[in-house]
Amino acid sequence: MEVLQLLISGISQGCVYGLIALGFVLIYKATEMVNFAQGDMMMLGAFIAYTFINILGFPFIWGLLATIAAMALVGVLIERIILRPMIGEPPFAVLMITIGLGFILRAVAGAVWGNDPKSITSPLAGGVVRFGDVAVGYENIAIIVGTILLCLALYLFFRFTRLGVAMQAASQNQLAAYYCGIPVKRVFSIIWALSAAIAATAGVLVAPITLIDPLMGFVGIKAFAAAIVGGFGSLQGAMAGGLLIGIVEQFAGLYLPTGFSDTSAYVILLLMLFVRPEGIFATMQKKKV
């Protein structure tokens, strides 16, 4: 039973990593930029949700929707102000700029909301479902169900909508997409809004499990590992990588000496990079002249 219990908590933790990794992958898929501040955007989303629900007293669902809208706006603003001038610059510069963005978001959150951990009052808190001996909290179920729904929606979006296909085109060849009449810049704005909205959802889903503080965004680094393990640029890969890392982490915490739980994500990442650098779901091909 212990194993099953660990597995469930591993899956729900993995879903969190997967959700953040989804944000990475989305931006990468559409703009070929790597957003290192994704974890910090999740942090910001959680804080905004805290403001709406706990300070302004919105009902939970309306608070969630308002948060998603607010974060989408933040995403567009970030893209317009910081990343629009970086189109056409080397990827390294973009990586650095998002690292800087992460620092700024952390400082802003610390300035506005302070450094003490906060928690969001959620209608799901405290409830437990029992399957035999295994107890699963409502919040864990919410994370798993929310993740599945989001993944499905994203998959359908990229597969069947005009905008989704336009986004893929913009990522594969910016100039050619432009010539085909795709408004590449506007597509980039939309993708940042989408990714920020996903980060906000992840933040609200995680908030009942881990408290909210300005440093919670560091979980983003593990999510990054998840995205790479899954093969950067693949949505199902991001989820698979997140689940793998979440589950292994839980088991490493129980069966291996201390210290392994914290590093297991990175050990998996390094092993993966040694053995199969293109990830589980490979989307890359070797560069040809």
Place this chain on the structure above:
Amino acid sequence: MRFLFKTNYRQDVRLFKHNGQRFWYSLLLAGVLLAPLLMDEFYLGELALVYIYAIAGIGLMLLVGYTGLVSLGHAAFLAIGAYSHTWFLAHGWPFPLALLKASLITALVGAIVGLPAMRMTGIYLAIATLAFAVIVEQVIVHWESVTGGFRGMLVPQAQFLGLDLSGSTAFYFLCLFILLICLLLALNILRSPTGRAMTAVRDSEISAQSMGIHLARTKSIAFAISAGFTGLAGGLLAHKMGYLAPDAFTILISIQLLLMVVVGGLGSLHGVIYGAIFIGLLPQGIALMRDYLPPAVSQIPGLEPGIFGFIMILFLIYEPLGIYGRWLKIRQYFELFPLYRKSTHKRQKSYLRTERMR
């Protein structure tokens, strides 16, 4: 404007291109040698710290600026250098040998980290080095018999041939001396075939390979050299800190080092020095600024990294060539006056074409 008339291939590898450079560099050398007479102890210590940053920066610049490999894990090399230097000192090795061995060990670790770099580029490599840094941090915490774990490790006083090197003036000259050696080493590496190969790999891996450059070897060597320099800086930094603890070498330090080479100017050793001065003096500047700000603003936790991030963004958007690039432009403006055209330095944008097939 100065025109160099080259009549000999050897002129291309000369350290000083013309007498003007010789004059200005000797003036600079005289200035830093006389600095202890003019400055009080606190600023001398800060200047020594700038030199240590510069040594680490040379290492990172060789990797990021000249070989084109981005590392987010250089704090780990700094930590390995610091810990191994301290360990050797504590076990009775003389100071120079301990420092040298620490540097060599770090270089060895760097070479091992560099091996998988053959298969990775860009973002993947950055993340792999980040993962490496996190693992090193955990190893330091848990390997208590060597590193002291969370209790930390006291750094013995630096002594050599009965000379006490821990006084601020002596330590200043020690750092200056090592920095000069490192600069000379780096310059020599860069004008040797190894250094040229590194630059070729940065500019285009495919064309470098077709010119007969062994990619894996070049990258691995670049990592080893880079780690060696950074380990050396780590050894000196250990003396500066006096007490080693695992939380002194976090990812923030790695990013600070990266910020240093970006702000200074990628792809030039001048940039390292400018960047080191910038990084070394910025905390002082922020501390000064705090006095003038209302307390509600100056007490913000994480203000310093926030300002770091802000400056990094400004530089990347408006001056990707860093302080050194800006200086070159200003100089050219006056050299060409009144014919300078802004579009001379227009950045070429390259629009992306992915290698992803799905």
